[in-house]
Amino acid sequence: MKLHEYQSKQIFAKYGIPIPKGRVAVTASEARQIAEELGGRVVVKSQVLVGGRGKAGGIQLANNPEHAEELATKILGMEIKGLPVRKVLVDEAANIDQEIYLGITTDRAARKPVMMASAAGGIEIEEVARQTPEKIIKVHIDPLLGLRDYQARNIACNIDLSRDYWRDFGKIANGLWNAYAATDATLAEINPLVTTKDKRLIALDGKMLVDDNAMFRHPDLTEMRDLDTETRAETDARKYGLSYIQLEGDIGCMVNGAGLAMTTMDIVKLFGGAPANFLDIGGGASAEKVAAALRIILSDPNVKAVLFNVFGGITRCDEVARGVLAALDEVRPEVPMVVRLVGTNAEEGRQLLADANMITAETLADAAQKAIAAAKGEAS
Amino acid sequence: MSILINKNTRLLVQGITGNEGLFHTSQMVEYGTNVVAGVTPGKGGEWVLGGKIPVFDTVSIAVQATEANASVLFVPARFTPDAIFEAADAGIPLIICITEGVPVQDMMRVRNYLDQKNIRLVGPNCPGLLTPGESKVGIIPGNIAIPGNIGVVSRSGTLTYEVLYALKLLGVGASTCVGIGGDPVNGTNFIDVLGMFENDPQTDKVVLIGEIGGTDEEKAAEFIETRMTKPVIAFIAGQTAPPGKRMGHAGAIIEGGSGTAADKIKALQAAGVKVARHPEEIPSLLS
Numbered sequence: 050m051k052l053h054e055y056q057s058k059q060i061f062a063k064y065g066i067p068i069p070k071g072r073v074a075v076t077a078s079e080a081r082q083i084a085e086e087l088g089g090r091v092v093v094k095s096q097v098l099v100g101g102r103g104k105a106g107g108i109q110l111a112n113n114p115e116h117a118e119e120l121a122t123k124i125l126g127m128e129i130k131g132l133p134v135r136k137v138l139v140d141e142a143a144n145i146d147q148e149i150y151l152g153i154t155t156d157r158a159a160r161k162p163v164m165m166a167s168a169a170g171g172i173e174i175e176e177v178a179r180q181t182p183e184k185i186i187k188v189h190i191d192p193l194l195g196l197r198d199y200q201a202r203n204i205a206c207n208i209d210l211s212r213d214y215w216r217d218f219g220k221i222a223n224g225l226w227n228a229y230a231a232t233d234a235t236l237a238e239i240n241p242l243v244t245t246k247d248k249r250l251i252a253l254d255g256k257m258l259v260d261d262n263a264m265f266r267h268p269d270l271t272e273m274r275d276l277d278t279e280t281r282a283e284t285d286a287r288k289y290g291l292s293y294i295q296l297e298g299d300i301g302c303m304v305n306g307a308g309l310a311m312t313t314m315d316i317v318k319l320f321g322g323a324p325a326n327f328l329d330i331g332g333g334a335s336a337e338k339v340a341a342a343l344r345i346i347l348s349d350p351n352v353k354a355v356l357f358n359v360f361g362g363i364t365r366c367d368e369v370a371r372g373v374l375a376a377l378d379e380v381r382p383e384v385p386m387v388v389r390l391v392g393t394n395a396e397e398g399r400q401l402l403a404d405a406n407m408i409t410a411e412t413l414a415d416a417a418q419k420a421i422a423a424a425k426g427e428a429s
Numbered sequence: 430m431s432i433l434i435n436k437n438t439r440l441l442v443q444g445i446t447g448n449e450g451l452f453h454t455s456q457m458v459e460y461g462t463n464v465v466a467g468v469t470p471g472k473g474g475e476w477v478l479g480g481k482i483p484v485f486d487t488v489s490i491a492v493q494a495t496e497a498n499a500s501v502l503f504v505p506a507r508f509t510p511d512a513i514f515e516a517a518d519a520g521i522p523l524i525i526c527i528t529e530g531v532p533v534q535d536m537m538r539v540r541n542y543l544d545q546k547n548i549r550l551v552g553p554n555c556p557g558l559l560t561p562g563e564s565k566v567g568i569i570p571g572n573i574a575i576p577g578n579i580g581v582v583s584r585s586g587t588l589t590y591e592v593l594y595a596l597k598l599l600g601v602g603a604s605t606c607v608g609i610g611g612d613p614v615n616g617t618n619f620i621d622v623l624g625m626f627e628n629d630p631q632t633d634k635v636v637l638i639g640e641i642g643g644t645d646e647e648k649a650a651e652f653i654e655t656r657m658t659k660p661v662i663a664f665i666a667g668q669t670a671p672p673g674k675r676m677g678h679a680g681a682i683i684e685g686g687s688g689t690a691a692d693k694i695k696a697l698q699a700a701g702v703k704v705a706r707h708p709e710e711i712p713s714l715l716s
Contacts, residue, residue, distance in 0.1 A: 155533055155537070155613060155614065157613045157614060157643045157644070157680070158643070158644055158645075158648070160536075160537055160540045160541065160614050161537060161541065162534075162537065175685045175686075178685075191541065192534065192537040192538045192541055193538055193541055193542060230534065233532050233533075233534050235533060260532050260533050260534065261675075261679075262506065262530045262531065262532045262533070262679060263532035263533075263534070263535075265506075265507055266507070292675075292676075292677040294671070294674050294676065296669075296671065304587075305587055306585060306586045306587025306588060306677075307585065307586075307611060307640075307676060307677025307678045307681060308583070308584065308585020308586065308587065308588035308589070308611070308638070308640055308666045308677075308678070308681075309585065309586075309587040309588040309591060309666075310676070310677060311640060311641070311666040311667040311669075311670060311676050311677075311681065312588055312664075312666045312707065312708060314669045314670070315666065315667070315668045315669050315690075315707065316707045317669075318668070318669045319706060319707060324669060327670070327674075327676055327677065329677040360587040360590050360591055360594070362569070362570030362573060362587070362590050363456065363568065363570050391591065391594065392570070392573060392590065392594055393570065393572060393573070412709055413591075413707060413708065413709055414707065414709055
């Protein structure tokens with residue numbers, strides 16, 4: 050789950066990282082009021098969960114409160130990469146001297162958190178990594194020990210940060226580690242961390258991703274979820290414990306198991322069709338779960354056919370078939386359904402479904418081709 | 430021969446009295462796995478499966494009483510890290526974690542701790558291990574595979590079952606099937622298992638089932654090219670997955686342009702691995 054800039058910076062502040070004075074506004078007049086309180090120049094920043102806000106005109110400098118109101122009106126009416134701007138952050142403008150990148154993420158291959166820093170801050174770190182990888186300093190952190198003070202000093206030294214800042218930098222690096230660890234983050238990033246003309250270090254912008262699997266111990270973070278980044282169907286699926294991701298195609302896919310679900314999408318594409326979604330109904334296939342999944346798939350108006358692909362292992366195929374029939378009774382879809390059951394008692398299961406006038410298939414390739422044909426028939 | 434488990438495996442089940450734990454224990458026992466004990470804190474002294482398997486309060490007591498040498502976990506995600514630490518501290522050398530949804534920072538702490546103690550973890554978020562005809566640890570349906578000479582290693586569950594079953598229908602069997610799990614940080618990765626298959630006399634060929642996310646398949650490609658003599662056939666799921674979205678498995682996500690199926694397929698092919706376009710092509714590539 051992604052957090053907004055203002056949410057990330059509030060968390061940073063809790064762990065002793067200096068952030069600019071400022072607040073979030075949902076109306077232009079609020080933005081003006083905040084600018085008045087802050088005095089001087091302010092930055093009006095759109096709060097949407099995509100990169101490239103600056104380039105899209107979603108981050109602008111205001112000279113006075115009237116100007117801030119004017120900019121906020123404009124920015125609050127914007128859509129950036131398809132997402133509506135519902136909030137702006139109004140921050141005091143900083144007098145920037147130098148821009149640094151500082152972040153922590155998971156290094157999957159090393160199985161450790163890695164702190165990354167670069168003197169080339171302010172631009173996306175992926176860009177720095179592509180063009181000048183030597184400018185990124187990486188330090189692995191032992192997850193059982195946490196960040197050591199010497200590691201922070203090494204980083205400060207290696208990015209050629211002036212010695213005057215080492216002490217503050219150490220506190221910030223440590224604060225970032227604590228914020229990362231305490232929130233179960235998978236990414237905690239300050240970009241840029243700036244030095245100012247009056248010799249301070251400030252986290253001007255922040256970004257955090259937190260682990261969806263750890264939400265059980267972070268009810269406060271759960272409330273921060275921004276539902277604009279997912280479709281209504283994706284939100285509904287999450288409630289039922291289903292993994293669902295909407296795509297652009299017209300063949301709805303319902304599959305048990307994530308790997309098999311991805312494979313089903315792939316094979317639809319391989320035979321010239323386009324999957325409408327990824328959906329993993331998990332182990333087994335109770336009528337209840339199948340019905341919920343079917344409703345979610347059919348809520349996408351692009352879906353012209355549904356491909357149901359289940360491997361019956363411990364849950365036998367005839368049981369799965371009965372679940373499907375009960376679900377169909379409840380949902381009554383108007384698009385053709387192609388069903389492939391494989392594994393234990395597959396024949397009995399297929400027979401049950403064929404008797405109910407469903408299109409059945411034995412192989413994955415056969416199922417994909419039948420679903421593609423069915424979707425075309427519906428469209429013509 | 431087989432890898433990781435065999436007839437001599439003395440299995441402990443952590444979380445044995447829960448629904449999943451109890452059901453799969455009965456399946457494992459039915460398959461012939463030697464399940465010697467279960468652990469559920471607070472239920473020590475009880476017996477399950479009609480009085481066949483004793484339940485203990487702690488792993489250390491269970492190990493003292495039964496000499497268990499492997500443990501399988503059916504423990505809810507929030508209690509899983511603690512259960513793994515408990516098994517490790519009780520001296521169990523092989524831990525198989527079925528549980529899905531363990532936070533990744535927990536897994537980094539677990540993995541770094543186990544590495545110091547030289548303990549092997551398989552999973553989490555995996556279907557476990559199956560040595561057809563001998564032993565099954567986890568949730569792989571026993572009836573979908575027959576004994577044979579193909580080693581199978583996979584990041585997925587049901588997709589692996591598909592492959593095992595397709596092989597069985599053709600009369601082809603497996604030496605051992607290892608589900609390594611779909612999480613970004615896990616206990617055992619492809620190269621660990623490939624190395625074991627290379628050294629296992631019963632295994633003649635290997636099927637590797639990968640998916641998007643991370644660089645484990647690329648590492649496997651390098652290992653196959655430099656260290657393996659046995660042929661490897663691969664399939665990679667997620668060729669149509671959009672970037673930035675987590676495809677069910679926590680580890681199946683394309684991040685910052687890396688971890689794509691195309692990159693993995695390219696690396697494997699460059700290492701001489703035949704890559705199937707879809708799983709049903711695997712049996713023909715094996716012959």
